[in-house]
Structure formats: structure tokens, C-alpha cells
Amino acid sequence: MEKWLVTGANGFLGSRLMKFYQGKYEITGAHHGNLDITDEAAAAEFVRAAAPQRVIHCAAISNTGTCQENPGLSEAVNVNGAVNLARACRETGSRLIFMSSDQIYAGNRTMVPAKEENTPELVNVYGLHKRQAEEEIMAILPDSVCLRLPWMYDFPWRGLKSNSNLLGNLLKALIQNRPLTLPVHDYRGITWAMEVVKNMEAAGKLPAGIYNFGSGGTLSTYDTARKVLAMVTEGEDRSGLLIPDRERFAEQPRNLLMDTEKLRGCGIEFSDTVEGFRRCFEESPEYMTGMIRQR
Secondary structure (H helix, E strand, O other): OOEEEEEOOOOHHHHHHHHHHEOOEEEEEEOOOOOOOOOHHHHHHHHHHHOOOEEEEOOOOOOHHHHHHOHHHHHHHHHHHHHHHHHHHHHHOOEEEEEEEHHHHOOOOOOOOEOOOOOOOOOOHHHHHHHHHHHHHHHHOOOOEEEEEOEEEOOOOOOOOOOOOHHHHHHHHHHHOOOEEEEOOEEOOEEEHHHHHHHHHHHOOOOOEEEEOOOOOOOEHHHHHHHHHHHHHOOOOOHHHEEEEOOOOOOOOEEOOEOOHHHHOOOOOOOOHHHHHHHHHHOOHHHHHHHHHHO
16 A cells, blocks of 8 residues: 655645545645654654655645745745655655645736746745745655645535635625625636545656646636526525625736646646536535525
């Protein structure tokens, strides 16, 4: 049985990876309670003891606001922590799969989905540090794979970490009958976390390099939310719950859309954003029934 090590094992993505692959692989979970990835010696010892063939590095300070307010913390975790794990993997011969971010593209000044080789201006600390981590990882461990992930969502399953995501925000607005304001000049792929999880197995076999890893699409966050809300309400008109924010990003629309041609060429495909929500609902009928009853 192949051995995996998942960092951020108690986090949003890590907890789902642990649950989905437990039993198929021998998985060790690293989290705040048993590993400080900013401690190089501790990281090396932990990886050495686990002796994994594959290290899936999900641990991060992923809140962009926190990173902006505390760049020192962001650098320590998002850059130095990743570097420590890359060095440890080099020592043990483990393959590193690093979770990067679409925030690297936040400075994109065109409306064209970004390819991996695009290098727009880095406009926030989180994107800057993810890009820096990619570069340092690939220098230390050239066989690594870096996956640029978009905004993810999932139902808040019991026992698994939740996060701030579009699906959760929509359901809360619906249940509490409180309007939700969303930007109309913000374009991004929004991905069901379980599609990322299910494609992670194949990701470990990708040729070394950087890949856009998630759903595509053409819609704004506001327009995506309108379509998703229509699915949830099953034809009932609740469009008044969504308020368009026409000021945010008005001067320069934000385009985080990613071109996934490189990934598709390796045989890995994601649903587009709207279809991903539909699949999520279809595969979680018991949760959808509960939500419909609550409203």
C-alpha cells in the first residue's frame, strides 16, 4: 500500500483528502497539533518517520486578508514551511504535490483565462508568497507538481472542516432570508472541493511542473450565484436575495479565470463552474433535501 503524507490534514481540503483516500493508501496526517512546518528540523524528522512516497502539501495561511495584514506570518508558513517540506522530500525521495493558488493571477489585466506561463503583476501578499514557494520548491525538488487551485466549496459535512465559500454563503442567505451582495466585475472559476480530491490521485502522476487545477467558466461571481440559487430553489424566484455590487473592481475587472488546456492534455478534466455545482447537488441529495426543507 502506497504511503501518503497530507499536511493541513484538519483543514478544508486536507480533511476531505484524508477521508476519501483512507483505506486505499496508508495516510499520515500532519496538522497544527503534531507538526510545525516552519520548523525545518521538525519537518525533516516528521517526513523521515512517515517515509511517504507522496507528500500532498495543503497546509497554508489561505485567508488573503490575514496574509495582507501579517506578511511575516504568511511568509513563514506559505513560503518557509513549503521550502522545509521540499527539503525533507528531497532527503526521503518523496514526491511533493504543492497546493498553490489562482491568486497568482489577481493582477491579470486582460479578460483572457490565464495560462500557467502567464506572469501578471503580483498584487497581494498571498499570491506573491504562493508564487515564491512554487519557484523555491521547483529549484529544490524539480520533480514536484504545483497545483494552482481556485476558490473551492462543499457542503459542511459533519467532522470535516468548512470554509468561507460561495455555496455556504448562498445557503445561509437563503435560510436566514438575508440578502447577499456579490461583485459583477469579478470573474473566477469556482470548484467543488470533491472534484479536486478525486483528481488528486492522478495529479500525483503528472509530469513535473505547474498546473491550473480547477473549474473553468466565463461568468462573474454574481452571475454564477444566480444560476446556483436557481438550482437550489428549484424554480422558485428568490433572485431578490442577490444584490449586485457594481462598484467593486469596476475600474479594473478582476479576472482569476484559469486556462486548463495543459491539464486536459495530461488527461485530467474538471467540470465547468456551473456544472460542478450541479454535480455537487446530484451527489449530495440528502443534504439538498435538508436545505430545501429548512427554507
